[in-house]
Amino acid sequence: EPEVTQTPSHQVTQMGQEVILRCVPISNHLYFYWYRQILGQKVEFLVSFYNNEISEKSEIFDDQFSVERPDGSNFTLKIRSTKLEDSAMYFCATWTGRGTGELFFGEGSRLTVL
Amino acid sequence: GEDVEQSLFLSVREGDSSVINCTYTDSSSTYLYWYKQEPGAGLQLLTYIFSNMDMKQDQRLTVLLNKKDKHLSLRIADTQTGDSAIYFCAESSVGTGRRALTFGSGTRLQVQP
Numbered sequence: 001e002p003e004v005t006q007t008p009s010h011q012v013t014q015m016g017q018e019v020i021l022r023c024v025p026i027s028n029h030l031y032f033y034w035y036r037q038i039l040g041q042k043v044e045f046l047v048s049f050y051n052n053e054i055s056e057k058s059e060i061f062d063d064q065f066s067v068e069r070p071d072g073s074n075f076t077l078k079i080r081s082t083k084l085e086d087s088a089m090y091f092c093a094t095w096t097g098r099g100t101g102e103l104f105f106g107e108g109s110r111l112t113v114l
Numbered sequence: 115g116e117d118v119e120q121s122l123f124l125s126v127r128e129g130d131s132s133v134i135n136c137t138y139t140d141s142s143s144t145y146l147y148w149y150k151q152e153p154g155a156g157l158q159l160l161t162y163i164f165s166n167m168d169m170k171q172d173q174r175l176t177v178l179l180n181k182k183d184k185h186l187s188l189r190i191a192d193t194q195t196g197d198s199a200i201y202f203c204a205e206s207s208v209g210t211g212r213r214a215l216t217f218g219s220g221t222r223l224q225v226q227p
Contacts, residue, residue, distance in 0.1 A: 004156075033214065043157070043202060043217040056214050091156060100164075101145050101206050103215060105156040 002026045004106035006092050012112045016081050021109045023075045023092030029104070030097035032075045034067065036060070036088040037108075043091065049075065050097075082113045116140040118218035120203055125224045132190040134221045136203030139184065143205040146179060147215065148188045151200045160188070160201075190223075198225045 005024045013019050025032050034046040048056040049067055066078045079086055089110050093103040117139045126132045138146070144165050149157040163170045163177045163186070170177045176189040190197055200220040 035215075035217075042219045043204075045214040045216065048214050058214075093157075100162055101215075102147075102159050102162065103157075105149075105158070107154075107156040 002104075004092055004094055004104050006090075006106035006109050008109055009107070010110040010112070012114065013082055015084060015113055019079045019082055019086075019111060021077045021079075021090050021092075021111070023077075023094075023106055024073060025075055025092070025094040026104055028096060029094035031055075031095040032067075032069070033093040033095070033103065034077045035091045035093060035105075037091065038085075038088045046077070046090075079111075082111070084113050087111055087113045116143075116205070116207070116216040118203055118205060118216050120201075120218035120221045122219065123222050123224070125226060126193050127226050128193060128195055130193055132188075132193045132197070132223055132225075134188045134190075134201050134203075134223065136186040136188075136218055137184055138186065138203070138205050138216075138218075140205060140207055140216070141184065142207045143184075145206050146177075146186050147204040147206075148175075148177065149202040149204060149217075151202065151220070153199075157202065193223075193225050195225045195227055198223055 007022045032049045037043045045058050047061045064080045069075045089108040091108045092106040120136045147162040148160045150160050174191045178187045200222050202220045203218040204215040
């Protein structure tokens with residue numbers, strides 16, 4: 001079964017450092033998403049991406065965050081200058097763009113900011 | 115904004131039925147979903163229901179939707195220890211163009227052998 005793959009599975013970084021999280025979407029999917037889950041809290045929407053541009057973003061997705069799909073395969077989330085409160089599990093999800101809106105999630109990248 | 119609420123914890127004995135409840139605020143919700151998260155894993159879609167349906171059954175899973183009260187439930191029949199996980203309710207509103215899912219905080223289901 002096709003799946004969404006994310007790397008790294010776990011990253012530890014110092015506060016103020018830049019972090020890039022990577023996602024390889026399912027090949028025929030057109031919509032891509034990043035969600036995050038702070039330990040013990042809700043899964044929160046960050047951003048959606050379609051046709052090489054952001055289609056929707058939440059209040060969490062401020063100027064410190066950016067997304068791109070530089071090579072037509074990887075979909076990346078960049079955090080420019082990490083803060084302690086960015087520590088969370090970051091999930092990539094993808095959707096075909098048709099049907100019931102089922103999102104397929106990756107296994108997540110755990111980010112720990114020290 | 116949209117909000118989805120769930121109780122945090124449910125404990126049942128193996129073989130019993132589990133019922134996980136969810137309430138949501140957005141009356142324009144189009145699809146409602148149940149996702150399962152096992153320890154260290156991503157979110158796996160279990161089932162979904164379209165907002166014009168009252169009930170959907172899929173093997174051991176039964177989803178009930180009360181659109182008037184904005185209440186969604188997931189019933190797991192004959193609960194097994196392998197069903198122990200966190201269950202997330204989520205909704206989306208296609209009609210308003212809001213595709214992104216809004217998730218509840220998750221209900222941790224513990225199944226006692």
